[in-house]
Amino acid sequence: MAHHPQIRVPATYMRGGTSKGVFFRLDDLPEAARVPGEARDRLLMRVIGSPDPYQKQIDGMGGATSSTSKTVILSKSESPDHDVDYLFGQVSIDKAFVDWSGNCGNLSAAVGPFAISNGLVDPARIPENGEVEVRIWQANIGKTIVSRVPITDGQVQETGDFELDGVTFPAAEVPVAFKDPADGEGAIFPTGRLVDDLEVPAEVVEGGILKATMINAGIPTVFVNADDLDYSGSELQEAINGDPQALERFETIRAHAALRMGLIKELGEAANRQHTPKVAFVAPPASYTASSGKAVEAEAIDLRVRALSMGKLHHAMMGTAAVAIASAAAIEGTLVNLAAGGGKRNAVTFGHPSGTLRVGAEASLVDGRWVIDEAVMSRSARVLMEGWVRVPGDSL
Template sequence: MFKPQIKVPATYMRGGTSKGVFFNLTDLPKPAQVAGEARDNLLLRVIGSPDPYGKQTDGMGGATSSTSKTVILSTSEQTNHDVDYLFGQVAIDKAFVDWSGNCGNLTSAVGAFAISNGLVNKNRVPDNGIAIVRVWQANIKKSILVHVPMTNGEVQETGDFELDGVTFPAAEVKLEFVDPADGDGALFPTGNVVDDLEVPDVGTLKATMINAGIPTIFINAEDIGYTGTELQDDINNDDAALKKLETIRAYGAVKMGLITNINEAQARQHTPKVAFVAKPVAYNASSGKHIDAGSINLLVRAMSMGKLHHAMMGTAAVAIGTAAAIDGTLVNMAAGGGALSEVNFGHPSGTLKVGAEAKKINGDWQVTKASMSRSARVLMEGVVRVLF
C-alpha cells in the first residue's frame, strides 16, 4: 500500500535574485516543527533533492543555488522583534540542508510574508506607507530591519524599482542589517584585514576574510588568472576553475576557524563564500547590458554552492559593503581605498549599490549597520504536496 502525499500550506516567493518556498512554522507537520531529520527530509522532498540528474524536476527547486532554498517563519520569541526567520539552503545533488548562514536576498521577502500571514502585530503595520518589520535571523542570531511598502492595507509588490538580475521591476524593499558581523565571532577572525592564504597547488594568495552578512573570503581576481568581468559560463563550464575555487574556499574556511580540516568543507557548502575582486573596467553583463567603468567602484564575482552566482548573494553584498568601508581590505583597495560608506559594484548581471558604517573601537573594527535595496513578490501560494 502506497502512502498518500500530504498537503502543507506554503508560499513560493522571489526575494531579490533568489526564490524559495516559505512556510509558517505552525503549518509544518508536527515532527518538522523542530530542527532535525524530519524537518530536513521534508524540505529535501519539497525542493526535489537529492537529484542525481541535477535538475530538481520532481520538486519546487530550480536546480541552482539561488532557487534551491527554503524559509521557515514564526512569531518572534525575541524581545523587540516581530518575526523569527530560519533559512535552509538545500543541496541539489546531496541529501543535505545547510543551516549555517542567512540568505540576504530572501530576507527581502520575509517582511511581506510575515505581514500577509499575520505574524506582525497589526498596530505596527500602517495602511499606507512603510512597515518596518523587525526580523530576528535565527541562523546567525542577528537583527534585520525590512522596510515593506504598504498600500491600502496590503503589501505593495508592484513598482518601478529595477534590480539587475531580476527581469521585471517591482516595489523597492530597503534592508538594514544591524551589527552584521556574522555569528558571535570577530569581524576579522584572523585579526588581520589582509592575510597570506596558503593553498596547495594554487599558491599563496592575499585574502581578506571577513564575518559580515555571511563569512566571506575575498581574493584578487588577477592572482588567480581572472579579470573580474567573468560571467557564469566562463567559470561554471570550467571544472578546473571550480575545483580551484572550492579548494581556496576550503583552506580559507580552516583559516577562519569555521572548520578544523578541509574535508569538513563538503558538509558546509553554504558558508563561507569565496569571491574575487578587481578594479573597475567596462564589460557587458549577462543580459547584454553595457556596464561602464565609470559607473562602478569595483568588480566582484562570488561563488555560491560550488558555482559562480548569476548576480550577487545579498549576504555577500553585506560583506562587500562592510569590507569596502574598512581601509586596507582587498575590497577597499579594489574600490580605490579611503573612507567608503557606499559602493556600487559590478557583478555578472549588472550592478548593485550597498552601504555600511564601520568604525574602530579599542583597536578592533566594528560595523554598526549595512544597507541595500532589493525587491520581492509572491509567485504562488496555496499548498505544496509532498510524501512525508
C-alpha cells in the first residue's frame, strides 16, 4: 500500500463576522499551489476535508456548512493603492470543486487583522494605539475594500464589547467599507430593470412568473418576495434546510436567475457555480424569535431577509449579501426597498435568522445607470488557531 507522509503548510484559522476560514499567505503555499489551477484546488479541498459524501468534513478543517467551508489566500499587494491582495475560495462540501466566482464579506473583516499580524502592511503605518486603515484588493471581483482595524500596544486588538448577532461572544469592532461594490465590470442591474418577471417552472410558483430584483452589488443576488413563495419571512434554518423540496425550489430559482443575469450560458452550469448568485427572500418588518431565543421586535427593523448560501439557508447573513441588501434598499423601487417601506434610504436594519444587522449604502443615478459609491457595515474578527495545517503528501 502506497505511503505518502503528510506535509505541513503554515496557516491561520480565523473567524471573520459569522464565518470561519483557513487563511494562508501566498508565499507559504507549496510551489505548485501558488498559482491558480488544479494543484491549488486539490490542496484547499484536502485542507477543508472535501469532497465528503457524508457532508461532515470530519477529515479536514471545514465545519460542514457554507459559513465554515472557506479558504483565503493573501499576499502583499504590488499596487501602491492597496496593502494586500485578497483571494477567496468557497470550497464545496460534497463536490470536488472550489468556487472562485465571488467574495466573502464576512471574512473580509479578518483580512485586515491577518495582514497586519503577518507583515503584509507597512509597519510604519501601524500606530502604537488607535486604528489603521487597511486597503484591500479583492481579487475575485476586482474591487477595493477598506477596513479599519483597532490597534492596542502596537498589536491588533481582537477582544472588545462589540456584539454581532450570529456570533456568541463580543469582540473588537472592525468597520468594513466596500467601495463601488458592483460585481465585476457589469451593471448593478444586469437586466437594466429594478424588478423583473423571472420565468421559472410552473412547479416553482403558480403561473411560472416570479417578481425578482437581480442585483450585482457585493455579490450577485436575486431577491424575491417571501409572500410569493408562501413564506412569512420569519423562517429559521430548519424550516428551509429540513425541507428537500424547498431547497430544490430555491436552487431552481437560483439557476434561472443566474441564466437571466448572464452569469451562466445554460442552466446546467449552475451546479458548478454554487457560490453565486445568492438567492434571498424579503418581507416587511414583523416581530419574531431568532434562533438564539432573542426577541426581534418589528419596531427595531426595517425589513426581514432570509438568504441561502451553497444550497442552504444561512444561519445569519452573508456579508456580501448584506452589501447587496444595503445597495438594493438604497434604490427606490427594488423589492428590498419596497419591503422596507419604500422611499429614499441610505441605511437599513434588517432581521435575519440570528437577529439583526444594520448596513448602509449610498446610491446615485449617473447617466441613467445606478451606481453604489460605498456600502458599509461593522463586523469583528479573531484568530482561533495558528501554526500549520497538515495534509497527505499526495494532495497536490
